[in-house]
Amino acid sequence: MKKLTEEQLEVLVQKRNNAGEEAIVAIMNNEELASYRINCVEAIERLKDQIKRMAGGITAKYRTETLETLEGYVAYIDAKLSEEDKTEATGxxxxxxxxxxxxxxxxxxxxxxxxxxxxxxxxxxxxxxxxxxxxxxxxxxxxxxxxxxxxxxxxxxxxxxxxxxxxxxxxxxxxxxxxxxxxxxxxxxxxxxxxxxxxxxxxxxxxxxxxxxxxxxxxxxxxxxxxxxxxxxxxxxxxxxxxxxxxxxxxxxxxxxxxxxxxxxxxxxxxxxxxxxxxxxxx
Known part of the structure; x- marks a missing residue:
């Protein structure tokens, strides 16, 4: 499983905008969600490291909010894929x-x-x-x-x-x-x-x-x-x-x-x- 490329993300962002959705994960299928989870996890690790090295301020606050959003995406993706696995397992x-x-x-x-x-x-x-x-x-x-x-x-x-x-x-x-x-x-x-x-x-x-x-x-x-x-x-x-x-x-x-x-x-x-x-x- 590979993470989504920049080109793929751009297409999904446009699709989200056209659908009038606020969260990009709302318009993704399960395969896209699984790939996007990798993007989110990598971004979360980077943000955590950056926040540690910051002494507060507006930038730190913005990155903390972004971190929380990405963690919410990961939780959503895990729940969605878990539900799909359960549905498939029971036929x-x-x-x-x-x-x-x-x-x-x-x-x-x-x-x-x-x-x-x-x-x-x-x-x-x-x-x-x-x-x-x-x-x-x-x-x-x-x-x-x-x-x-x-x-x-x-x-x-x-x-x-x-x-x-x-x-x-x-x-x-x-x-x-x-x-x-x-x-x-x-x-x-x-x-x-x-x-x-x-x-x-x-x-x-x-x-x-x-x-x-x-x-x-x-x-x-x-x-x-x-x-x-x-x-x-x-x-x-x-x-x-x-x-x-x-x-x-x-x-x-x-x-x-x-x-x-x-x-x-x-x-x-x-x-x-x-x-x-x-x-x-x-x-």
């Missing part, structure tokens, strides 16, 4: 990355279903043989036989408007029911709850809130599943999110070392957006 960084991608997909999933729910609930279907075949009774059985459908189609031009409306309503109800039954009850419960929110922005906020809460629960479950086999996590630095977006890697626990792999359900036509976590003892 939290990789898990958060995995769940962030899941959250984005879940929001898209429920946004799409809510839109489809609205469209299908009021869709104006045509009266066709195929649509009449989809009409079911209260027991879920087909309502019209082939002969009845043939008769309806033959007499369609002679039917009154309210009779046409009734047939369209039956088709809509059956198609909508069939669409709803494809998805799990838990999914439909979420969709129906947010459907009644008329404002698009408020509906989007509600969906995000639901998914965020779900992700928090899933995060707890990941740790429960892993620690159930491995014991308390000691080292999860090798847990990563792969190019396929899946969580995978090795975790060392107090009881065992385990291999972790996730499998996410994909595609447009899925009943429920979900994933499965496979945790096995590593050989």
């Amino acid at each position: 939290e960084a990789a898990i958060d990355q995995f769940l962030a991608a899941y959250k984005e997909r879940a929001i898209e999933f429920f946004t799409r279903l809510t839109k489809e729910y609205r469209e299908l609930k009021y869709k104006n279907y045509e009266i066709t043989v195929q649509n009449l075949e989809s009409v079911t009774d209260v027991w879920g059985e087909r309502k019209y036989s082939n002969d009845q459908i043939e008769k309806i189609m033959d007499e369609l031009n002679d039917k009154l408007p309210f009779q046409i409306d009734h047939l369209v309503s039956e088709i809509r109800r059956s198609r909508f029911k069939s669409w709803k039954q494809f998805y799990t009850k838990s999914v439909m419960k979420i969709v129906e709850n947010v459907y009644y929110i008329r404002n698009d922005e408020d509906r989007a906020i509600a969906i995000e809130a639901i998914v965020t809460k779900d992700c928090a629960v899933k995060k707890e479950n990941i740790y429960k599943i892993v620690e159930g086999k491995a014991g308390k996590i000691i080292d999860a630095k090798h847990l990563r999110v792969g190019v396929d977006g899946e969580l995978n890697g090795i975790i060392q626990g107090e009881k065992d070392k385990v291999s972790v792999t996730s499998f996410t359900a994909g595609g447009h036509n899925i009943q429920k957006l979900h994933w499965r976590l496979k945790v096995t003892v590593a050989k």
